[in-house]
Amino acid sequence: MNIGIYGNKPFKTALIHGGPGACGEMSQTAEALAVRRGVLEPLQSANSIKGQIEELKKQLEENADIPVTLIGFSWGAWLSFIFTAQYSEFVKKLILISSGPFEEKYAAQVQQTRLNRLNNTEKAEYQKIIQNIDGSLVLPKDALFEKLARLCLKTDQYEPLVNIPESIDFRIDIFKGIWPQAARMRKSGELLKLAEKICCPVMAIHGDYDPHPYEGVEKPLGNVLKNFHFILLGKCGHRPWLEKHAKEEFYKILEKELS
Numbered sequence: 001m002n003i004g005i006y007g008n009k010p011f012k013t014a015l016i017h018g019g020p021g022a023c024g025e026m027s028q029t030a031e032a033l034a035v036r037r038g039v040l041e042p043l044q045s046a047n048s049i050k051g052q053i054e055e056l057k058k059q060l061e062e063n064a065d066i067p068v069t070l071i072g073f074s075w076g077a078w079l080s081f082i083f084t085a086q087y088s089e090f091v092k093k094l095i096l097i098s099s100g101p102f103e104e105k106y107a108a109q110v111q112q113t114r115l116n117r118l119n120n121t122e123k124a125e126y127q128k129i130i131q132n133i134d135g136s137l138v139l140p141k142d143a144l145f146e147k148l149a150r151l152c153l154k155t156d157q158y159e160p161l162v163n164i165p166e167s168i169d170f171r172i173d174i175f176k177g178i179w180p181q182a183a184r185m186r187k188s189g190e191l192l193k194l195a196e197k198i199c200c201p202v203m204a205i206h207g208d209y210d211p212h213p214y215e216g217v218e219k220p221l222g223n224v225l226k227n228f229h230f231i232l233l234g235k236c237g238h239r240p241w242l243e244k245h246a247k248e249e250f251y252k253i254l255e256k257e258l259s
Contacts, residue, residue, distance in 0.1 A: 009038050028241055044056065052079055075179075099204060158243055
């Protein structure tokens with residue numbers, strides 16, 4: 001089973017990476033949190049949402065001390081949200097970090113914000129890669145997907161301390177399998193409707209500089225979840241643990257929630 005294990009038992013915290021297909025990007029956060037507790041970093045390899053849900057279920061069954069605090073980042077926030085709605089007995093608390101917006105009306109802002117933060121050369125490169133990923137051109141290799149992720153470091157971060165770790169295994173096949181399904185779930189309203197099945201406490205942490213508009217997380221979830229808390233981090237982009245101004249506060253929040 002493809003899973004990172006940090007610290008010692010009990011393993012009651014699990015970090016879910018984004019992408020889809022950016023396996024290993026939560027390793028830094030897992031290492032930091034494991035100083036005081038056991039932490040799991042499940043790595044998703046299935047190329048369908050149903051497949052990733054069942055994969056995560058098996059990973060937790062075999063390694064975790066259930067119920068867990070499930071911490072999902074970016075796409076991993078959506079995956080954790082969907083998982084919690086389906087297997088509520090597995091989750092004690094749900095923490096969503098830098099989630100994508102839950103309603104379609106906020107979605108268009110993401111790409112436009114990114115483009116506004118690039119120069120003309122970078123815009124052309126970004127749009128060419130997006131065309132490849134969308135299937136308009138030749139199927140890109142994983143290296144092209146990685147190049148996009150590193151280009152987005154400029155658009156997505158406010159003042160990063162370091163670059164994206166080299167240990168991330170970028171998988172374009174997983175992205176192309178998952179993202180169209182996820183986008184349809186949001187557009188149809190199916191994604192947000194899953195909130196009706198979530199009873200555990202839910203917290204969302206978001207950076208004010210994140211191109212994913214925080215209003216698309218705070219407002220929809222605030223309207224449908226009974227036990228929901230939202231925290232907005234200032235001078236913070238998409239990855240709080242990489243941010244010069246927000247990293248310390250980010251970890252303080254997580255430590256408080258996990259204590």
